[in-house]
Amino acid sequence: MFWKKITLDGYLPFTHVGNHHVEVEFDQPATAILGQNGCGKSSMLRMLRINDLPIRTEFLAGGKVEKIVEHQGHLFVLSADFKNSTAPHSFKRDGVELNLSGTSDTQKDLIEEHLGVSGMI
Numbered sequence: 001m002f003w004k005k006i007t008l009d010g011y012l013p014f015t016h017v018g019n020h021h022v023e024v025e026f027d028q029p030a031t032a033i034l035g036q037n038g039c040g041k042s043s044m045l046r047m048l049r050i051n052d053l054p055i056r057t058e059f060l061a062g063g064k065v066e067k068i069v070e071h072q073g074h075l076f077v078l079s080a081d082f083k084n085s086t087a088p089h090s091f092k093r094d095g096v097e098l099n100l101s102g103t104s105d106t107q108k109d110l111i112e113e114h115l116g117v118s119g120m121i
Contacts, residue, residue: 001071001115002026006047010063010082013043020060051117053089053104054080064088071115078107 003026008014014022017039024031024044033041046052047065054065059082066079077092087102091110098114099106112118 001050001069001117003031003048004068004070004075005066006044006068007066008047008063009065010060011043011047011065012058012060014040015060050078050115051108051111051119053107056082056088069115074114076114078111 005023005025007024008022010020011022014020019040022044033044035041047054047067050067050069059065062083064079064081064083066077069076069078074094077090077095079090080088081090082088084102089099089102089104089107090097091099091107091114093114098110108119
């Protein structure tokens with residue numbers, strides 16, 4: 001699995017330093033995350049854990065996250081849009097929505113099925 005991009009809007013650990021929108025593209029073979037204490041390095045690493053689903057309380061009202069990864073020749077877009085009050089989670093494989101319920105339980109199942117990552121990893 002290769003990371004392509006992560007976008008965070010209204011992610012609380014970043015808003016206290018004035019960053020309401022953070023976008024990182026992984027277009028090089030290696031990426032380093034550098035910064036002072038308390039600037040969000042660990043928070044970013046947590047968001048990069050593909051099976052660690054974002055929760056509403058980690059975001060400002062209407063916040064969202066989008067994670068884009070490439071795996072076994074397919075492009076996956078995992079997102080959570082907290083403007084949607086009942087079914088915020090989306091899991092797309094090559095542009096096709098697979099999480100029809102929009103729930104976190106279905107999201108976890110799809111991550112394990114398609115990306116091979118379970119809660120034990």
